Amino acid sequence: MKNKSLSSPNKLPIEGLAIIFFKAIYKWGRAIWPFIVIYIFKSSQYQAYKTHIYIGIGLILLLSLIHAILAYKHFNFQIKDGEFIVNSGYINKEKKSIPLDRIQTVNIKQNIVQQIIGVVQLEVDTAGSKKKELSLPALRKEHAKELENILLSKKDETLVEDETFQEKSTDKEKNNTLFSLSISELAKIAISDNIFKGGLLALSFTYGIYQQYNEIINERFANEIDNIQNTANTASWQLILFAVGVFIVFSIILSVIRIILINFELKLSQTSQGYKLEKGLFNKRSVIIPLSKIQTYTWTTNPIRKIFNIATITIKQASSDNVEERNAVHIPGCQASTEENIRKEIFNDSSTQEYDSHKTQAYYFMRSWAIIVLLPTIIIPFFVSSYNIIAGLITWNIVISVMLYMGFKKRKYRISKDYMIIQKGSISTSNKILPIFKIQAIRFKQSIFMKRKGRANLVIYTASERIAIPFVSEQFALETYNYILYKIEKKNLIWM
């Protein structure tokens, strides 16, 4: 790419052929893996079809190879007239183009095959409702970085000389690291986080067991005849509890491993435009987060994280895809002070402004309590008389009631001149901050019953997510509605 201009069609490097080939194989593998499993376990039964199977596999490989060659030949990309264009397909030709100024995010990713071959995948996303995404499956790393800079600088490559890019990209390399996580730190975070979840579950189960044994002992003395039946009952209960315990431990271990793999060698650094996050072991991911494109910023803590004095940051950029994971950037294990500095840099005057605090009405939580606690408590005893189930129900009621009460205490909406902060959570606490002018649309919802009591719901639509503000006073809802519109419409500020 150094000497070639991007204004004429560019092919992928030859490694791209291999990547397309492996992607095709992977697709086949996903489609036929049950058959492969059956074949491996019952290979003796299919001895007669051995040749057929090998021919089939051979055909798949051949077809995939032909597909890869054709797809590779017809795949090209260029930047022309301020648009990023990707041509692909050999039977159905497809031309996708995105105007450079509509590009929201550029992601560099690397799955395990791409790591072995030594190429990266570049993904481009816009923020339209009509899904528009472009992906270049294989690029050499330095080219991908150059292209990323060009795409994010919103300029037509033909207008800028190549040397400036060289300088720019070396300039980017010198960025300063804000923080990085070693594997042991990461493990600590993952374990403490999960043990908390697991601990709560374990607690409720221990309580359940305790209740159950109490009852069994009482019953034994009370009625000898029921004894046999009870033992049978206990045995099955113990088995279930054991299975559940194993399941919990297993899922905690899996979740810890998953968190470590995803966040392996996490590094957050500052660039001239914003932040850069790199992480991942098998699937490496590198994301550039330009400050101006951040739609919402959330920081989350929980009692254990508070002891370690760390928070998780979640940043959302505008995306055409509303699937949570796609447009969210998670940065776990960030020191509280670092988190505060990052927040201050993104929304520089957010900490100095004065906030008005509002709450969701207690009625909302009482209604939820009535539905998920009161209603089952009334209905279930009519149908089941087992003490075990009732003990479980009591435990459930206590846990849910406490969670709901904590949720009620924590839910707060704070509004300042320019920002909105939404606080929620039950055991953990999350705070989401967004600049009011970046809101895309707003909805006021009210049933006739709510109108009678002067209550209303608000729904805020940002370019990255939908935020619900349930059961606030009608007056507050309308005032906020009008104020938000005023903030958006007063000045035509660029929101992405």
Added chain:
Amino acid sequence: MDFSNKTTTIETLPRIEDIKFNPLANKYLHVMRIKTIITSLILLTAISIFHFSQEILELNEYLYIIAGILGLAIINLLYTKISFKHRAYSLRERDITYKRGYIFRSITTVPFNRIQHTEIKEGALSRIFSLQTVKFYTAGGATSDLQISGLNKEDANNIKEFVNTKIESYEK
């Protein structure tokens, strides 16, 4: 502007509760009614075919289901009639608002400087009544898109033109 001014400013802000709404074309009520009738007819036919071919349902069970479908259709028709008056839109200098619903009311506003593009759509049934739908696309997925159905052709076009001119003026 200091924040403590907010309460005083807010009283002078344009209020969504004061705006005047324009109703949809009356013909759209027919479209909605016909849609309900067609859906019920399809359901009735399906359940009848099922009943007479499979003989799983008892006759009285079959009649209950028929009565249920008819009952729902009647409730739907009545509610459509009542709530139709509450479907309305309003164009202001800087935004477009659409409200709907009688039991569950909602008001949605999209500012013009957040609209990505607009589109006119026409359903088969609406075409017979020469009605159109205008759709306003915003950033960030389909949930925040605003759609106004049941507009007379010329109204739909006028709204689209008006909004497009506004969008273009913001893009400059």
